[in-house]
Amino acid sequence: GDSVTQMEGPVTLSEEAFLTINCTYTATGYPSLFWYVQYPGEGLQLLLKATKADDKGSNKGFEATYRKETTSFHLEKGSVQVSDSAVYFCALSTGTGGGNKLTFGTGTQLKVEL
Amino acid sequence: DGGITQSPKYLFRKEGQNVTLSCEQNLNHDAMYWYRQDPGQGLRLIYYSQIVNDFQKGDIAEGYSVSREKKESFPLTVTSAQKNPTAFYLCASRDTVDSPLHFGNGTRLTVT
Numbered sequence: 001g002d003s004v005t006q007m008e009g010p011v012t013l014s015e016e017a018f019l020t021i022n023c024t025y026t027a028t029g030y031p032s033l034f035w036y037v038q039y040p041g042e043g044l045q046l047l048l049k050a051t052k053a054d055d056k057g058s059n060k061g062f063e064a065t066y067r068k069e070t071t072s073f074h075l076e077k078g079s080v081q082v083s084d085s086a087v088y089f090c091a092l093s094t095g096t097g098g099g100n101k102l103t104f105g106t107g108t109q110l111k112v113e114l
Numbered sequence: 115d116g117g118i119t120q121s122p123k124y125l126f127r128k129e130g131q132n133v134t135l136s137c138e139q140n141l142n143h144d145a146m147y148w149y150r151q152d153p154g155q156g157l158r159l160i161y162y163s164q165i166v167n168d169f170q171k172g173d174i175a176e177g178y179s180v181s182r183e184k185k186e187s188f189p190l191t192v193t194s195a196q197k198n199p200t201a202f203y204l205c206a207s208r209d210t211v212d213s214p215l216h217f218g219n220g221t222r223l224t225v226t
Binding site for chain 1: 120149154155156157159162172204206214215
């Protein structure tokens, strides 16, 4: 079945540091890929998405490139801020006949310190 | 503004009682979903509905029930058969297969 694997957290960085959160996936067909962010006590918000190979999703300084050859969708940001502290989820959607549902990774907590 | 409303934000129940969590959306989305979130386990799908009067079990449906009588509403009942009901429950909806999910702010259920 479909699955998403994310690096375990928490990831702790100093403000203005470079961020990478790794995400790899297993899926049948050609999935759409997403990154969601969850702030404490809230639901998830879409951060960015990519729907086909070599697409780059970007938003609020975050980027991720859909790499079909390595089945990866790593999240990056050049300079993190304290306000980026949250839990980040990688997810895929294949829209196959089993139900057009999303499969999520387990989430990676990011803590950014001054 | 369009969105998803989950209520209440916090819910407390005694063991052995059924409890219903509310989810309402005004996004005109056909598909709606219920997820359960536990620490370190990410999100697990409980039930989903792609259209009114139809719904399917997700990965962890045992001990839960749903209904979809209206497009905008998808309530989840946590029954006394659910062995570990204490969790954070998230409702979501989306427009098409490739569309992102829109989430509500969740309901934290505590059963003692």
